[in-house]
Amino acid sequence: xxxxxxxxxAALITALALVLPIAFAAAIATRQAPAVARELAFEPRPANxxxxxxxxxxxxxxxxxxxxxxxxxxxxxxxxxxxxxxxxEAPDLLAYWTPxxxxxxxxxxxxxxxxxxxxxxxxxxxPGAGGALVLFSLAHGEIIARTALEVx
Amino acid sequence: MGHAYRAVGWNRQKRIYDTTLALGVGLCIALFMAxxxxxxxxxxxxxxxxxxxxxxxxxxxxxxxxxGPLCRxxxxxxxxxxxxxxxxxxxxxxxxxxxxxxxxQFHALGVISPLESLxxxxxxxxxxxxxxxxxxxxxLLFLMAATSHDFWLRNLTPPTWKALHMAVYVAYxxxxxxxxxxFLQANTSPYLLGATATGALWLLGLHLVAAxxxxxxxxxxxxxxxxxxxxxxxxxxxxxxxKTVNVGGERVAIFRYDGKVSxxxxxxxxxxxxxxxxxxxxxxxxxxxxxxxxxxHDGCSPAPFTERVPTxxxxxxxxxxxxxxxxxPPGTAVEPAHVAxxxxxxxxxxxxxxxxxxxxxxxRFTRGVVLALFAACLAAVALVALEQAPLRPGxxxxxxxxxxxxxxxxxxxxxLRVRRPGGGVSTYLLVAPGKxxxxxxxxxxxxxxxxxxxxxxxxxxxxxxxLEPGSVALADVAAPAPEVVELGRVTLRGEIVDSKCHxxxxxxxxxxxxxxxxxxxxxxxxxxxxxxxDERGAVQRLLLVGAxxxxxxxxxxxxxxxxxxxxxxxxxxxxxxxxxxxxxxxRRIQKGDS
Numbered sequence: 001x002x003x004x005x006x007x008x009x010a011a012l013i014t015a016l017a018l019v020l021p022i023a024f025a026a027a028i029a030t031r032q033a034p035a036v037a038r039e040l041a042f043e044p045r046p047a048n049x050x051x052x053x054x055x056x057x058x059x060x061x062x063x064x065x066x067x068x069x070x071x072x073x074x075x076x077x078x079x080x081x082x083x084x085x086x087x088x089e090a091p092d093l094l095a096y097w098t099p100x101x102x103x104x105x106x107x108x109x110x111x112x113x114x115x116x117x118x119x120x121x122x123x124x125x126x127p128g129a130g131g132a133l134v135l136f137s138l139a140h141g142e143i144i145a146r147t148a149l150e151v152x
Numbered sequence: 153m154g155h156a157y158r159a160v161g162w163n164r165q166k167r168i169y170d171t172t173l174a175l176g177v178g179l180c181i182a183l184f185m186a187x188x189x190x191x192x193x194x195x196x197x198x199x200x201x202x203x204x205x206x207x208x209x210x211x212x213x214x215x216x217x218x219x220g221p222l223c224r225x226x227x228x229x230x231x232x233x234x235x236x237x238x239x240x241x242x243x244x245x246x247x248x249x250x251x252x253x254x255x256x257q258f259h260a261l262g263v264i265s266p267l268e269s270l271x272x273x274x275x276x277x278x279x280x281x282x283x284x285x286x287x288x289x290x291x292l293l294f295l296m297a298a299t300s301h302d303f304w305l306r307n308l309t310p311p312t313w314k315a316l317h318m319a320v321y322v323a324y325x326x327x328x329x330x331x332x333x334x335f336l337q338a339n340t341s342p343y344l345l346g347a348t349a350t351g352a353l354w355l356l357g358l359h360l361v362a363a364x365x366x367x368x369x370x371x372x373x374x375x376x377x378x379x380x381x382x383x384x385x386x387x388x389x390x391x392x393x394x395k396t397v398n399v400g401g402e403r404v405a406i407f408r409y410d411g412k413v414s415x416x417x418x419x420x421x422x423x424x425x426x427x428x429x430x431x432x433x434x435x436x437x438x439x440x441x442x443x444x445x446x447x448x449h450d451g452c453s454p455a456p457f458t459e460r461v462p463t464x465x466x467x468x469x470x471x472x473x474x475x476x477x478x479x480x481p482p483g484t485a486v487e488p489a490h491v492a493x494x495x496x497x498x499x500x501x502x503x504x505x506x507x508x509x510x511x512x513x514x515x516r517f518t519r520g521v522v523l524a525l526f527a528a529c530l531a532a533v534a535l536v537a538l539e540q541a542p543l544r545p546g547x548x549x550x551x552x553x554x555x556x557x558x559x560x561x562x563x564x565x566x567x568l569r570v571r572r573p574g575g576g577v578s579t580y581l582l583v584a585p586g587k588x589x590x591x592x593x594x595x596x597x598x599x600x601x602x603x604x605x606x607x608x609x610x611x612x613x614x615x616x617x618x619l620e621p622g623s624v625a626l627a628d629v630a631a632p633a634p635e636v637v638e639l640g641r642v643t644l645r646g647e648i649v650d651s652k653c654h655x656x657x658x659x660x661x662x663x664x665x666x667x668x669x670x671x672x673x674x675x676x677x678x679x680x681x682x683x684x685x686d687e688r689g690a691v692q693r694l695l696l697v698g699a700x701x702x703x704x705x706x707x708x709x710x711x712x713x714x715x716x717x718x719x720x721x722x723x724x725x726x727x728x729x730x731x732x733x734x735x736x737x738x739r740r741i742q743k744g745d746s
Contacts, residue, residue, distance in 0.1 A: 027336070040692045119613060139615055
């Protein structure tokens with residue numbers, strides 16, 4: 001470079017060395033942490049739902065349909081606890097209990113709605129002995145997974 | 153005088169250079185996408201591309217800006233400089249692709265023009281919009297990429313061209329601030345902050361050190377202008393090389409070759425490269441930057457080339473060399489001073505880009521540097537990929553159209569109430585394609601049973617349908633009357649997000665980087681949600697309405713995407729939580745608020 005350009009280059013770099021760190025520090029100093037709620041609007045567990053089964057209690061079953069998400073259920077005579085272990089969520093997922101462990105893609109007409117499964121772990125009161133658990137996506141109109149509920 | 157355009161003159165070194173560059177860029181993008189996808193399998197393709205392109209361009213910009221000062225400090229880096237313009241154009245293409253994708257993703261398909269959105273959507277008190285900073289940087293990079301060819305270099309003249317291309321430093325500063333006021337606001341990993349700061353300090357430090365060295369050299373060699381200037385011992389000039397002195401503020405290169413001494417300007421006509429750091433090859437002075445040649449006695453490039461540099465009269469008295477500091481017109485032949493031929497040649501190698509082979513030691517050094525650069529760039533890209541804030545799961549079944557049946561309601565925002573087998577109702581929010589609410593498509597069906605078609609958007613039990621316009625039709629469907637339960641007053645902390653992006657159309661669909669898009673969506677009628685997350689990561693999404701249950705879209709625009717506290721009445725409408733609160737009472741949480 002010729003001398004005037006070299007001088008201009010040096011001046012530009014010096015100005016940058018002065019201004020950029022200040023502007024960068026200002027950007028970082030003014031950034032705000034995300035708002036963390038002190039509490040949620042209310043506990044996600046509806047008031048009339050039973051307490052979750054304590055860990056290690058109840059009959060444990062892992063189940064999935066084809067290559068769908070893996071589910072875990074623990075259940076005893078009065079409660080069914082359901083949790084999704086992997087895979088993507090299904091839209092508008094509802095949990096049903098059916099008196100018989102029927103196969104097929106349709107929701108049995110005698111299926112009893114336990115409640116929605118919006119992610120995380122959910123515990124429902126068990127409507128009857130035996131039977132099967134059916135997970136049904138209302139938005140997709142299809143059964144996502146099912147498992148027989150054997151009582152130990 | 154104009155110059156005609158000639159296509160790039162390819163040679164072996166340029167092909168190797170560009171192949172290495174393409175490989176490096178490809179590896180950076182692939183690595184970023186693979187690591188991001190492994191950690192966030194539900195990430196959308198647009199987000200993957202936008203971020204991978206940005207990370208690669210930013211890293212490449214650091215490489216480009218390092219090459220100049222590295223070459224000033226050690227001539228063995230010169231092979232990196234030889235085709236640096238292709239690095240610059242490649243970086244611009246990456247940045248342009250990043251900018252174009254982000255522009256379409258965040259600013260298109262709204263109720264205002266994308267350009268207006270780009271420059272107005274991210275505003276509001278206490279907020280510095282980061283996207284216009286990126287746009288300004290891109291405009292500067294475009295100017296440089298568009299004029300990178302020798303056609304422009306010759307027509308603009310080297311000093312003007314070099315001055316224009318110094319805008320790269322301004323562009324770099326704008327990019328750093330674009331990152332600091334954007335990505336780093338939402339991605340708070342100290343490693344990301346540290347990496348960005350380290351990159352800036354590395355570049356600024358390197359340039360300052362190189363500039364200081366130039367100043368020191370100039371000062372040491374600064375000679376007063378007189379009729380003849382003593383420039384030192386003849387023995388201080390190695391055969392085939394030059395000694396550069398600063399005479400009256402300009403550099404003069406005094407070459408010793410084949411028993412002769414000649415002096416010419418040290419400023420190459422091509423890009424103002426340092427001729428004095430070149431050497432005499434095949435009787436011509438060769439510029440170390442791009443291999444331009446000049447005959448030492450007259451400063452003319454060998455035919456058919458026409459470049460010419462000023463020459464200087466030179467004489468040798470005893471063991472000392474004298475130069476007349478008054479430059480002669482470019483291309484003026486000057487009789488060289490004759491001296492005894494020197495038996496000992498300078499063994500330092502000179503890289504000349506258009507020769508088929510690089511000197512062996514230089515080639516080894518270059519390979520080592522390129523491998524080190526690959527490692528550094530890939531490590532930087534991997535760091536950015538791994539330290540991104542986790543992306544929230546959400547899904548958009550783009551292109552998958554399903555039919556839904558239920559009872560339609562249009563207030564406060566359009567939604568479909570779908571009867572659940574076994575009792576109860578599921579509520580699906582309805583929106584139109586792009587960044588538009590669905591009001592105009594559903595108004596006439598309020599309270600009626602309908603069938604409609606659309607694509608699902610869903611996350612964490614919240615469901616939305618992007619309506620296929622014109623697909624709503626009356627149907628024999630019923631649903632129970634809406635069940636509304638008052639849950640009392642609450643004071644909640646969270647962030648206003650647009651429901652469509654947040655539930656899955658974009659990942660991330662919240663925080664600083666998404667703010668402009670969220671504002672545009674909400675302005676277009678997409679229902680605003682108040683997104684609340686507690687310390688355990690448990691999330692609730694509340695449909696945000698005014699104190700009387702009315703839509704509040706236009707009143708919350710400046711409060712979108714920032715931490716807020718809202719005091720309001722909480723209600724459960726079927727399976728949706730609704731927060732009723734007058735926007736006048738929404739409180740922006742300031743830094744340090746407990």
